[in-house]
Amino acid sequence: MGKIKNFEGDFLMKKIVVALIIVLLGLVFLCDFSGHAKQNNNKGVLILLEKRLLKPLEKSIEIYKKDLTNEGYFVVVNSSVTKLTSPSRIKQIIKQYYNKNNGLIGAVFIGGLAAPLFNTIKDEGDPYWHDYLCDFYYMDINGVWDENSKDSVNNYHKDTYVEIWNKVKRKLNFNDNRTPEIWVSRIRADKLTDLGDEISLLKEYFKKNHNYRTGKMKLPPHKAFVVSAGINLSKSQWGAFPKKLYNEIDSVNFRPNLGDTLRKFLSSKEGYEWGVINVFSGPRIHHFSHFNNEINPEWWKTKEGRKLIAEYSDKINTTNDVSWKDIKSIKPKVLFYHLLTSEVGRHDYPDYLGGMYLFSGSGLAAIAGTQHSGAVGTSLLYDYLAEGNTIGQAWKKALVYLVKHAEDKISIFYYPNSEQKIKAGKSNYKAVLLGDGTLKLPTKYAWYSK
Numbered sequence: 301m302g303k304i305k306n307f308e309g310d311f312l313m314k315k316i317v318v319a320l321i322i323v324l325l326g327l328v329f330l331c332d333f334s335g336h337a338k339q340n341n342n343k344g345v346l347i348l349l350e351k352r353l354l355k356p357l358e359k360s361i362e363i364y365k366k367d368l369t370n371e372g373y374f375v376v377v378n379s380s381v382t383k384l385t386s387p388s389r390i391k392q393i394i395k396q397y398y399n400k401n402n403g404l405i406g407a408v409f410i411g412g413l414a415a416p417l418f419n420t421i422k423d424e425g426d427p428y429w430h431d432y433l434c435d436f437y438y439m440d441i442n443g444v445w446d447e448n449s450k451d452s453v454n455n456y457h458k459d460t461y462v463e464i465w466n467k468v469k470r471k472l473n474f475n476d477n478r479t480p481e482i483w484v485s486r487i488r489a490d491k492l493t494d495l496g497d498e499i500s501l502l503k504e505y506f507k508k509n510h511n512y513r514t515g516k517m518k519l520p521p522h523k524a525f526v527v528s529a530g531i532n533l534s535k536s537q538w539g540a541f542p543k544k545l546y547n548e549i550d551s552v553n554f555r556p557n558l559g560d561t562l563r564k565f566l567s568s569k570e571g572y573e574w575g576v577i578n579v580f581s582g583p584r585i586h587h588f589s590h591f592n593n594e595i596n597p598e599w600w601k602t603k604e605g606r607k608l609i610a611e612y613s614d615k616i617n618t619t620n621d622v623s624w625k626d627i628k629s630i631k632p633k634v635l636f637y638h639l640l641t642s643e644v645g646r647h648d649y650p651d652y653l654g655g656m657y658l659f660s661g662s663g664l665a666a667i668a669g670t671q672h673s674g675a676v677g678t679s680l681l682y683d684y685l686a687e688g689n690t691i692g693q694a695w696k697k698a699l700v701y702l703v704k705h706a707e708d709k710i711s712i713f714y715y716p717n718s719e720q721k722i723k724a725g726k727s728n729y730k731a732v733l734l735g736d737g738t739l740k741l742p743t744k745y746a747w748y749s750k
Contacts, residue, residue: 406483434730492656494650583649643669691733
């Protein structure tokens with residue numbers, strides 16, 4: 301009888317454990333489902349405006365808000381933040397609006413608002429694999445981040461605090477809390493002092509933004525360009541696929557003097573709707589010269605060598621390099637950029653190249669890397685854009701896909717003919733969206749016709 305009682309007790313305990321797991325799964329499912337359902341009820345957009353910019357940009361923000369409202373958005377402007385407001389406090393503000401019933405889908409940061417830093421523990425202190433700006437932190441509402449780290453650098457991003465539960469959820473293909481719930485984009489000009497006065501640059505950006513979305517801007521032809529120095533983007537699973545959006549694409553790859561080719565495309569009198577640039581870069585320079593005079597491969601093996609590469613990345617090496625000075629001079633007639641390059645999205649850096657593309661010429665938005673090997677390349681970004689999503693929504697959906705398929709192996713093909721396999725989620729955190737995330741490509745506006 302004793303053995304029978306023990307058996308019954310063990311069986312009962314197992315039933316209780318299974319029941320608790322089912323209840324927990326149900327609760328998580330309900331929470332996740334209700335959160336996603338709430339998100340889709342409306343089109344809420346939070347404008348986080350640096351406090352000192354409220355008065356000088358008052359009229360511009362008023363017009364911008366009216367444009368968004370006319371397109372069906374519910375808009376909230378919060379100007380309580382400053383450059384000293386911590387990332388954790390900014391995230392609290394975002395969470396507050398997200399948890400209200402306004403269906404927050406995105407946030408536009410205007411001004412020099414703080415960016416959280418991210419890095420792996422093993423790479424902290426490395427001059428090349430440095431700590432990098434990570435707006436993904438703001439986009440993910442319910443994931444677990446290393447927010448209490450002593451050095452203010454996030455070293456991990458988890459589904460929940462319980463690792464075994466994380467593994468169970470992944471095994472069951474259950475909702476992953478590491479996926480972003482909203483998109484975040486940035487409009488920042490305070491670091492572009494060599495381009496012009498910050499307030500004037502911001503006012504001019506919002507003026508062209510208004511003209512674009514109301515049909516007053518003279519648009520470039522419905523075409524794209526691609527300049528790629530090292531990767532065969534059309535063949536790689538990681539990369540850019542403008543052919544899903546455009547029939548006419550000017551594409552030049554892996555040849556000498558690509559810097560001159562890029563200048564030619566950027567100087568086009570007619571211009572382009574979309575531009576893709578793939579090349580080794582620093583915060584302010586595209587280093588096409590790197591592919592003509594290669595960096596010593598041995599440098600990558602030591603910290604001292606990587607320091608030399610990092611120093612090189614911010615210096616013009618030859619006339620084949622394209623720098624922020626070129627963009628300032630050319631004023632490209634290009635609306636949107638996918639900058640599959642290192643570092644040009646470092647918006648806290650003087651004369652950062654991503655900002656030059658945005659504020660000089662016709663630029664409206666750019667996806668740009670904040671670390672080496674940093675800009676996120678995923679083919680589904682272009683599928684989502686083709687569906688008519690805003691660039692912010694397409695960006696967010698592409699990152700959701702990468703998180704869900706983070707362990708999948710994908711192929712990158714380098715010129716002339718070599719292949720490398722990497723994990724799809726390797727660079728989720730290393731890129732930012734610059735400009736206005738509420739914008740769509742011209743073909744998705746009623747006033748535009750080919």
